[in-house]
Amino acid sequence: MISVDEAIGRLLASSSCLAAGETVALRHSRGRTLAEELVSPLDVPPADNSAMDGYALRHGDWQGPQSPLSISQRITAGSPPAALQPGTAARIFTGAETPAGADTVVMQEQCAEADGQVLVSELPREGANIRRRGQDVRHGQVVLHAGQRLKPQDVGLAASLGLAEVPVRRRLRVAVLSTGDELVDPGQPAGPGQIYNSNRFMLNAQLEAWGFDVIDLGVARDTFAAVESLMREAAEAADVIVTTGGVSVGEEDHVKAVVDRLGALDLWRIAVKPGKPFAFGRVGDTPFLGLPGNPVSVFVTLLVVSRPFLFACQGIAQTGVRSVSGKALFFKKASWREEYIRVRSTPDGLVPYENQSSGALFSTCWADGFVRQPTDEEIRHGQTVAYLPFSVYA
Numbered sequence: 001m002i003s004v005d006e007a008i009g010r011l012l013a014s015s016s017c018l019a020a021g022e023t024v025a026l027r028h029s030r031g032r033t034l035a036e037e038l039v040s041p042l043d044v045p046p047a048d049n050s051a052m053d054g055y056a057l058r059h060g061d062w063q064g065p066q067s068p069l070s071i072s073q074r075i076t077a078g079s080p081p082a083a084l085q086p087g088t089a090a091r092i093f094t095g096a097e098t099p100a101g102a103d104t105v106v107m108q109e110q111c112a113e114a115d116g117q118v119l120v121s122e123l124p125r126e127g128a129n130i131r132r133r134g135q136d137v138r139h140g141q142v143v144l145h146a147g148q149r150l151k152p153q154d155v156g157l158a159a160s161l162g163l164a165e166v167p168v169r170r171r172l173r174v175a176v177l178s179t180g181d182e183l184v185d186p187g188q189p190a191g192p193g194q195i196y197n198s199n200r201f202m203l204n205a206q207l208e209a210w211g212f213d214v215i216d217l218g219v220a221r222d223t224f225a226a227v228e229s230l231m232r233e234a235a236e237a238a239d240v241i242v243t244t245g246g247v248s249v250g251e252e253d254h255v256k257a258v259v260d261r262l263g264a265l266d267l268w269r270i271a272v273k274p275g276k277p278f279a280f281g282r283v284g285d286t287p288f289l290g291l292p293g294n295p296v297s298v299f300v301t302l303l304v305v306s307r308p309f310l311f312a313c314q315g316i317a318q319t320g321v322r323s324v325s326g327k328a329l330f331f332k333k334a335s336w337r338e339e340y341i342r343v344r345s346t347p348d349g350l351v352p353y354e355n356q357s358s359g360a361l362f363s364t365c366w367a368d369g370f371v372r373q374p375t376d377e378e379i380r381h382g383q384t385v386a387y388l389p390f391s392v393y394a
Contacts (some may be wrong), residue, residue: 001271003375004338008308011280012319013030014266014287015312019169026158029150031211032168033315038144040161043134044370046071048098049077051129053109055118056102057089059126068117075099089118089149098130105129122293137161147317149211169315174207175215175238176200177230179255180293181222188376193352199244199298199359203291206302209394210310224244227254231262235286240313244292256291258303260284271375273337274302274358287313300340300370303393323372326350326387343377343387350387 002010021035050056057069072088075081079097084090084101085177086320092098092105104126111117137143143161144154150166150185158166183197184190207214215237220227227246234241246255259265265281272278275297279290289306291298308319327349332341342363343350350371353363369389373379 001269001276004270004272004304005282007270007272007278007305010266011305012312014280015309016127017169017315018287018313020170021167023165024168024172026155026164026166029158029166029168030152030155032150032166032171033211034144034146034148034150035167035169035315037142037146038158038161038163039139040137040139040143041163042161042268043139044137044160045131045133045135047133049131050075050092050094050096050098050105051131052105052107052284053093054107054129055089055120056084057096057120058084058086058094059104059123061087062090062120062123065119065121068119070117071113073099084381089120089134091118101129103127126150134187135293145317147315148225149316149318171211171213172240172310172314173215173238174212174310175217175234175241176203176207177217177234177241177243178219179222179227179243180219181221185219190380198295199291199293202295202361203244203298203302207310210307210314212310212314220246222254224257227258228262231255231258231283235262235283238286239287240310241283241286242302243289244291244298247277247290247292248294255279257289259288263288269307270301271337272287272300272334273339274356275340276337278305292358295361296342296358296364299361299364303390304340304370307312307393321388321392323386324391325384325387326371328371328379328381328385330379331381332373334376334378335373336375338375339373340370340388341373342369344368344389345389349382350385 002286069089071091074091075096076093081097081099084099090099106120110122140260178197178200182194184194204214217230217234243255253297259281263282263284269276270278275292277292278301281288291301311319329349329354342353344367353366369387372386
């Protein structure tokens with residue numbers, strides 16, 4: 001047995017970026033992994049501009065609230081201004097470029113316009129209400145780094161720099177294979193001793209949510225030949241192989257034997273609950289992750305153990321997650337394994353689902369996160385614990 005942290009460390013130590021670079025249109029870049037740093041080709045904003053509707057003037061031209069200034073021009077956003085005539089003001093609107101010679105914008109609420117002139121009741125400090133050139137981004141500034149997953153605001157930032165395309169990593173190709181004669185796909189009649197294959201659909205959905213290209217190889221029946229055939233196909237087509245089931249010590253569990261024959265099995269069991277049966281290795285040169293068969297064990301090992309490795313293979317720089325503090329509204333005795341307790345956050349604290357079985361998939365829908373219980377540590381009612389909202393695994 002090895003610890004969760006040790007398992008993740010070994011996985012990351014053996015990982016490398018497996019996704020080559022490509023260029024995509026900006027509108028299709030959300031969620032993609034940046035392949036190169038983005039350097040701004042310009043200043044943002046490109047020129048000094050007004051932060052509000054009002055009047056642009058030279059600070060020293062104001063002679064008091066009873067001395068009007070003639071309005072020499074009207075400047076709207078997108079129209080280039082003329083230089084400001086001495087002793088005048090320019091009517092200006094939010095986002096419009098300030099004219100040369102103006103050093104202050106007075107908000108319209110402090111002004112009264114009549115007969116082509118404006119009275120300024122109160123003069124702000126010099127430079128007020130002007131957004132300076134390059135105030136947001138400077139020309140040559142690195143604004144986004146290689147390995148970032150592009151968020152909507154990142155896409156917006158790239159657009160503000162005039163970039164129509166961005167360099168990203170191609171999507172990681174992940175082959176998914178389920179094993180077990182007992183598995184039936186939804187929509188088909190389930191016979192005696194059979195169950196519906198929830199793992200296949202949950203795994204595919206999560207991998208796609210992470211932005212990977214999923215190669216769904218279906219279900220391999222519980223024979224060595226069937227598992228070997230599909231495993232060879234997966235190794236040819238994918239960057240990483242992920243299987244569910246077939247990694248325990250049962251005589252009908254063939255995945256471990258197939259991986260041993262076609263490649264190497266480097267990691268076998270992790271001290272985690274749920275999810276103890278877990279395998280890592282290679283089929284030929286293709287990395288292999290063997291998840292357990294019980295659905296909650298799949299859920300936990302996918303999010304907690306597999307995600308950092310898959311993210312690293314995609315070229316994502318940030319593979320870890322951060323917990324937040326929460327108040328446990330339960331008692332849990334210590335365990336020799338690190339446990340991930342399904343809980344729901346309430347105004348009073350964290351409430352566990354009553355059935356923490358590895359087969360209780362509904363618990364993952366009822367809950368909104370995990371409480372991580374370290375090995376050999378009990379949890380007392382009212383204690384501050386490490387809470388991991390499911391959102392941190394997005």
